[in-house]
Amino acid sequence: MSDSSRTLDDLRTFLKSSAGVELEQRMKFYDSWAETYEMDHKIMNYRAPHQTVEFLFDNFSGRPEQVQVLDVACGSGLVANMMVELGFKHFVGVDGSQGMLDQAAKTGLYKELKLALLGTEPLPAETGMFDVVMIVGALRDGFVPVSVIRELCLAAKPGGYICMSRNDLKSESGNKYKVSMEKELQLMEEEELWSHVTTKEMDKYMIDMYDNCEDMQNEKYLYGTMYLYRKSLN
Template identity: 60%
Template sequence: MTDSSRTPEDARAAFQTCKSPDARERVQFYDSWAENYEKDHCLMSYSAPHLGIDFLLDNFSGSHEAARVLDVACGSGWIAKLMVELGFKHFVGVDGSQGMLALAAKTGLYEELKLALLGTEPLPAQTGAFDVVIIAGALDPGFAPVSVVRELCHAAKPGGLVCMSRGDHSGAAGQQYKKELERELQQMQEEGLWSQVGLKHTDRYMEDPHLDPERVQELQQEQRFISGTAYLYKKAIH
């Protein structure tokens, strides 16, 4: 059950803990965090799901009711809960945490839910099967490696859309990850695997979870946030 007494300080501490370099420890943390996951993300004004979905909708011309959606790193089912309100009905979810998948199952929105740790296990998705592939927030160091984006592309139908939203987290590792990610996205475009539909930027992706708690109150509201980007690609039709 969600802890209604949680504070932004609790949420910030959880975000600082979730990026364990040890995959097993990270999964165990997410299993224990599952019940408070959405609460903590809201406390940090986390916008990755809305950023990705809004950008996707601006560019999706197919039938919402008929579209098959692959929700990668689906967590508690947040993406599906937002997209079902927009008329989407067919969801398959993948996550590395059994605790998160248990919450996603409770939504009743997923036709299938599959356990897989991105980067260490193959993405358990049929090649060329999805009209929409979406991942929100997991493309960061300590989570999904850059190589996962090729698997996202493989899962999309020819002409299907792949939507990825992520934050520009501070630190050398985050900056290096972004460079490697954008290099891979460009390389895949040069290989003819997909074409870029566009980018959507926000200055208020989420409150920076790595700020010193003693400094947070001294900062103006806009100084507390990190920026973020949604990337949208269309799979090539061969």
């Protein structure tokens, strides 16, 4: 079967093969997926990178061409590709899959790409270095733990932006993750590590790949939430 003939049902079967595996095994799965990742996400109508980049830009003050961006869980480089269209030029990427980093390298957009299994290894970023820290799609159970959010804040410059988006999985683990994450966001605000800029619901994040709808015209969608914070100056 050629890549161009892949269907939603094919992708559902493919994705289910990674369900319930340990994080290191999941990264090996992403290694094997890297070459067709972007094509497959078009089939899944994956809109999170576009929506999150727009969300940042609508609330951003500064000159994009001067900004240092840390793209966490960068995958194949979808976020950087969209940010370049808005004038951003300077990117460092981090991901847990070497295969994805190899694809990101092909874009020619990143001055550095770093391999790290977030949550088990420290975020490989210099403290206070970045004007913008982005993480799209990876804040979920079994991928990037809530504890990493403090590392994202640490990597930002004083006054820098931390922009995050996550899909709202309607499952017990998904709900627990959301509650834990939003508790941490609030706690960090109370500790004056950052201030809340804005939060926005994400419309039609992507097709729900775990819903077995057979009617292509009535596919169910996942929704999500985008969060923007600004690191404290002190």
